[in-house]
Amino acid sequence: MSALAGDNRLPRYQRLADALRARIVDRSWKPGDRIPSENVIAEQFGVAPGTARQALAALVDEGLLERQHGRGTFVRRPSFDQSLFRFFRFSGAAGERLIPESRILRRSVDVMPSEVARQLGVSEGSEGIAMDRLRLIDGAPILAEQIWLPLPRFQPFLAIDPADIGPLLYPIYDASCEQTVARAEESLTAEAADATLARLLRVARGTPLIVIDRLARDYAGDALEWRRSRGPAERFRYRTEIR
Amino acid sequence: MSALAGDNRLPRYQRLADALRARIVDRSWKPGDRIPSENVIAEQFGVAPGTARQALAALVDEGLLERQHGRGTFVRRPSFDQSLFRFFRFSGAAGERLIPESRILRRSVDVMPSEVARQLGVSEGSEGIAMDRLRLIDGAPILAEQIWLPLPRFQPFLAIDPADIGPLLYPIYDASCEQTVARAEESLTAEAADATLARLLRVARGTPLIVIDRLARDYAGDALEWRRSRGPAERFRYRTEIR
DNA sequence: GGTGTATAGTTCTATATAGAAGTATAAAAC
DNA sequence: GTTTTATACTTCTATATAGAACTATACACC
Secondary structure, eight states: OOOOSSSSSOOOOHHHHHHHHHHHHSSSSOOOOOOOOHHHHHHHTTTTTTHHHHHHHHHHOOOOOOOTTTTEEEOOOOOOHHHHHHHHHHOOOOOOOOOOOOEEEEEEEOOOOOOHHHHHTTTTTTTEEEEEEEETTTTTTEEEEEEEETTTTTGGGGGSSSGOOOSSSSHHHHHHHHOOOEEEEEEEEEEEHHHHHHHHOOOOTTOOOEEEEEEEEEETTTEEEEEEEEEEEEOOOOEEEEE | OOOOOOOOTTHHHHHHHHHHHHHTTTTTSSSOOOOOOOHHHHHHHHHOHHHHHHHHHHHHHHEEEEEETTTTTEEOOOOOTHHHHHHHHHOOOOOOOOOOOOOOEEEEEOOHHHHHHHTOOTTTTTTTEEEEEEEETTTTEEEEEEEEETTTTGGGGGGGGGOOOOOHHHHHHHHHOOOOOOOEEEEEEEEEEOOOHHHTTTTTTEEEEEEEEEEEEEEEEEEEEEEEEEEEEEGGGGGEEEE
């Protein structure tokens, strides 16, 4: 039976939630893993089952855990790649979801722009991996992406043959660099296509483009990836509900 | 003690939540009201206090209620007007929030466009109130709005002198027509400014504009207002967190 | 008038317990 | 081999209860 650490002025269920969150952050529980049952946890930490449930509910609320009636409690596997679909309406003939192909235009090591370095939380003038990609559906370009990865954290990524890099990057980060993207902040605006982007995306200069900036972080909150994606606004629609 | 209505295969806390939600929908509990305490509710409906708490928590989650430790449980007062600030970065010199002034350009009764009628859930060819507004900060236009309100629901709104209509419409709907906006669906894209919008917003033709479509609904889910707002993309930035 | 104090009412935290409902696996029956 | 049954384990629902923490109000006191 582990004791509950932390400020004991805080409620027990919160301290328990902190303890469980720590296990996810330090990767002793990995995405997809089943964690012990609520009764076992309650016993291990010496709290009532109801208190354990409250802690678990809080972590479900944070998006860290997923519970399945009768099966168990699992570390949620973050999947963002579908998040693009909340933005762009790529749909096949049958309206099914499809993941755009990826064509890597460039990958190099360079000094990061100061704004990127700042957002990634590394010192000004640091080097990082720069990658430009074009995303296409049926050969038609729909998204131009600029990506920056900090070094040395992503050093192993450089060893991967670009030909082996599929459209989904986060599983690759996970497998090759043990970096798990847990959440991301996105910020969205629009601008007119300049000559370069117009050529890339095969639209007229001045065509309105949606610009999505994304900063991806791991469970600990460290920034892992900076990404800017641009696509023709015409294909773009973002929906949300407010209350 | 009221009995718990509804399908008794559903959990009690859900049926209790349904019963409480109904009181908000039928306006016997209005926004800002304090509702009975959890113990009173538990007794009234013949459930355990814990079950009542679970029902209340569900409604808090839906955004219908707000609880304050030691004070009570209140019907949440929906306030959307700040929702604009999640989108546009209007900030004064001190960075304080400010509500853009409003200039009403037109108000008339017309046959609704079929798409608007469809979204408002009224029959094709129905008449409604059309209103065009310009939102300005320090005299500079930043948002052009087109608004449609269904008739006869909003008949009393026509009696209001446009000069008496301030920037915030929802409180006016509430006071004059007893229509409370409880939630809204927004959908967002971008387009190039045509000649009319360019003149209105004082930008060059072809300038990228953000387009926000909003469908506002009451607690019962009836559509109350259709609104399309357009502003220069340059002043626009939408932020969200995904996980 | 202003300050502290008691009191009642509220939500929040925590415990203990019982059984329902869903899932997976192994054993039994056919 | 296939289907059914039993079993164990999981989360979910529901009850009952006690006290902590917070808020507002009325009252006594100076």
